[in-house]
Amino acid sequence: MVHLLVLTLSVAGFHVLAMTTGQGAWRHRPVLYRLGWCLLWGALIVASVLWGGGLGVTLGVGYLSAGAGLVFMGRIVVKRYGR
Amino acid sequence: MIAPLGRHVRQRMAQLHRWTGVLLIWLLFVIFLTGTLSFFRQELTQWMQPERPQGRELAQPEAALEHALPYLWQHASAASHWTIVLPGERSGLLDVSWRGAEGRGQAYLHPDTGEGVQVRDTRGGEFFYRFHFQLHYLPVLTARYLVGIAAMMMLLALISGVLTHKKILRDFFTFRWGKGQRSWLDAHNGFSVLALPFHLMITYTGLVTLMTLYVPWGMDKAFPEQEQRQQLIGEIFAFMPSTPSSGQVAALTSVPALVEQARASWQGAHVGRVQIAHPGDLSAKVLVEAQTGQADRLGISGHPPFMLFDGVTGELLKAKASRPAYDAYGTLLGLHLGRFADWPGRWLYALLGAAGCGMLATGMLLWTSKRRRKPGHSRVGLWLVERLNVATLAGFPVAVVALFWLNRLLPVEMTARAQWEIHGLFLVWLGMGIHALLRPLQSGWREQLGLAGLLLLGLPVLNLLTTDRGFPASLAAGDGVFIGFDLLSVLLALLMFRCARRRRGV
Numbered sequence: 349m350v351h352l353l354v355l356t357l358s359v360a361g362f363h364v365l366a367m368t369t370g371q372g373a374w375r376h377r378p379v380l381y382r383l384g385w386c387l388l389w390g391a392l393i394v395a396s397v398l399w400g401g402g403l404g405v406t407l408g409v410g411y412l413s414a415g416a417g418l419v420f421m422g423r424i425v426v427k428r429y430g431r
Numbered sequence: 432m433i434a435p436l437g438r439h440v441r442q443r444m445a446q447l448h449r450w451t452g453v454l455l456i457w458l459l460f461v462i463f464l465t466g467t468l469s470f471f472r473q474e475l476t477q478w479m480q481p482e483r484p485q486g487r488e489l490a491q492p493e494a495a496l497e498h499a500l501p502y503l504w505q506h507a508s509a510a511s512h513w514t515i516v517l518p519g520e521r522s523g524l525l526d527v528s529w530r531g532a533e534g535r536g537q538a539y540l541h542p543d544t545g546e547g548v549q550v551r552d553t554r555g556g557e558f559f560y561r562f563h564f565q566l567h568y569l570p571v572l573t574a575r576y577l578v579g580i581a582a583m584m585m586l587l588a589l590i591s592g593v594l595t596h597k598k599i600l601r602d603f604f605t606f607r608w609g610k611g612q613r614s615w616l617d618a619h620n621g622f623s624v625l626a627l628p629f630h631l632m633i634t635y636t637g638l639v640t641l642m643t644l645y646v647p648w649g650m651d652k653a654f655p656e657q658e659q660r661q662q663l664i665g666e667i668f669a670f671m672p673s674t675p676s677s678g679q680v681a682a683l684t685s686v687p688a689l690v691e692q693a694r695a696s697w698q699g700a701h702v703g704r705v706q707i708a709h710p711g712d713l714s715a716k717v718l719v720e721a722q723t724g725q726a727d728r729l730g731i732s733g734h735p736p737f738m739l740f741d742g743v744t745g746e747l748l749k750a751k752a753s754r755p756a757y758d759a760y761g762t763l764l765g766l767h768l769g770r771f772a773d774w775p776g777r778w779l780y781a782l783l784g785a786a787g788c789g790m791l792a793t794g795m796l797l798w799t800s801k802r803r804r805k806p807g808h809s810r811v812g813l814w815l816v817e818r819l820n821v822a823t824l825a826g827f828p829v830a831v832v833a834l835f836w837l838n839r840l841l842p843v844e845m846t847a848r849a850q851w852e853i854h855g856l857f858l859v860w861l862g863m864g865i866h867a868l869l870r871p872l873q874s875g876w877r878e879q880l881g882l883a884g885l886l887l888l889g890l891p892v893l894n895l896l897t898t899d900r901g902f903p904a905s906l907a908a909g910d911g912v913f914i915g916f917d918l919l920s921v922l923l924a925l926l927m928f929r930c931a932r933r934r935r936g937v
Contacts, residue, residue: 362604403726403731409628409629410779413626413786416626417621417626417786420621423604424606427606427608428608
């Protein structure tokens with residue numbers, strides 16, 4: 349469950365960041381931008397608290413990468429097939 | 432032709448990135464791919480030895496010692512060294528081996544009954560693990576230096592790549608579909624930047640793993656004599672001291688009691704391996720090592736704790752020391768090996784490793800795509816790089832899948848079977864190389880990727896026909912390894928077919 353929670357927070361964080369940093373939207377939505385970063389920090393904090401320092405940071409950073417990758421792939425798929 | 436050195440730092444970094452990337456990228460790709468597979472080393476061995484019982488979490492793996500010790504007394508009482516690898520979630524068998532003046536031996540026992548289990552001769556996942564850092568057919572030291580040079584190139588390429596990338600945050604989620612070279616650039620940036628912490632970590636820790644080989648001078652200065660270095664290694668690693676036999680008979684102390692003592696001092700962590708030197712002799716020693724993959728109790732270090740006991744009196748002679756530098760090294764090693772990770776963690780490692788393969792592959796395709804448009808670029812060089820791309824990016828995966836086919840097709844009683852599986856992999860890879868040289872570029876891509884797809888799609892069928900652990904039986908038994916292998920084969924086959932269909936105008 350912790351794996352899923354950390355991954356979900358990472359995906360949510362990157363999704364929000366992607367919304368604010370997309371073409372022409374760079375820093376135009378400061379609240380969302382800050383929310384995105386908060387979610388990403390939240391993922392790391394949850395991982396560190398629930399798994400302990402070393403393991404938490406290791407897997408947390410890994411899940412941040414996986415989350416970013418999922419958002420990246422998701423946006424490609426939506427852009428390509430979603431319209 | 433090599434372009435003159437750029438005027439600005441960013442241009443120079445871009446040039447460094449291109450050349451550090453291109454020189455050993457094919458080697459890096461096979462190192463990354465086999466490294467990614469190595470995260471599932473035990474699972475691959477389990478699939479490649481279908482005679483093994485399904486791995487499961489045992490409440491007390493140490494209980495299997497009651498079968499191992501009588502077996503070794505009965506079959507190898509004259510041997511000078513015994514090694515017992517206890518079963519676990521990732522390996523369903525009790526592995527006992529021995530060596531001595533009369534030679535070596537190994538047997539697999541069922542952990543519940545103690546009966547011998549005959550498994551086919553194969554290197555299994557161990558082959559990918561070893562290949563990842565010492566290749567094959569090459570002298571070990573030469574290969575390790577070569578891998579180290581490639582890893583250093585990779586580290587340089589990563590750092591210079593970050594410095595080259597002007598809009599790393601702004602371009603974070605940019606992907607321009609169907610734009611040829613731009614699409615390859617976006618894909619390369621995507622694979623690189625999104626998993627950058629992993630790429631940096633795995634490359635740096637990979638170099639650290641063999642640091643005393645690559646940068647030996649500090650060790651040489653501190654410990655100039657070979658004996659001193661051996662003593663150091665004996666002190667800090669779980670090595671059995673090479674003391675001679677006394678020749679005096681003495682009863683071996685209770686090994687299960689030593690195992691319990693070790694567990695008590697490791698917060699109840701399970702034991703993974705027990706080694707016994709000179710059993711039944713006055714100089715007997717017992718080395719007990721903890722099982723890896725118990726991060727909740729033992730942390731992420733790549734050096735599990737160990738204890739060395741006198742085999743007659745049971746006195747504790749040595750235990751893993753805790754020193755800052757040694758612990759830091761253990762942590763970096765642990766991060767690289769990823770043995771602390773549970774199964775979702777291992778999948779995460781594998782996914783990020785696959786992103787590394789994607790980064791290397793798209794980097795090569797970007798390189799050729801750029802140069803194809805440059806009128807002054809060497810045609811011979813470009814032709815060669817394009818063929819090497821086909822032979823490595825498509826040909827090596829074909830060869831890896833061929834290894835799995837050979838594992839099922841070669842007769843079980845064949846002599847040197849394990850070696851022939853590996854020879855088969857390299858013969859297929861050689862065939863793919865020749866095919867890439869002879870065929871037009873687009874046909875080469877299409878045919879090799881298509882072949883990889885066909886072989887992958889055929890694997891579940893082959894497994895169903897040649898073993899009793901096909902998909903329906905595995906599903907009924909809840910055997911995650913076999914179910915996962917079949918599903919992943921089909922998914923990767925679809926990916927290969929998709930890539931084969933898309934290989935136009937690259």
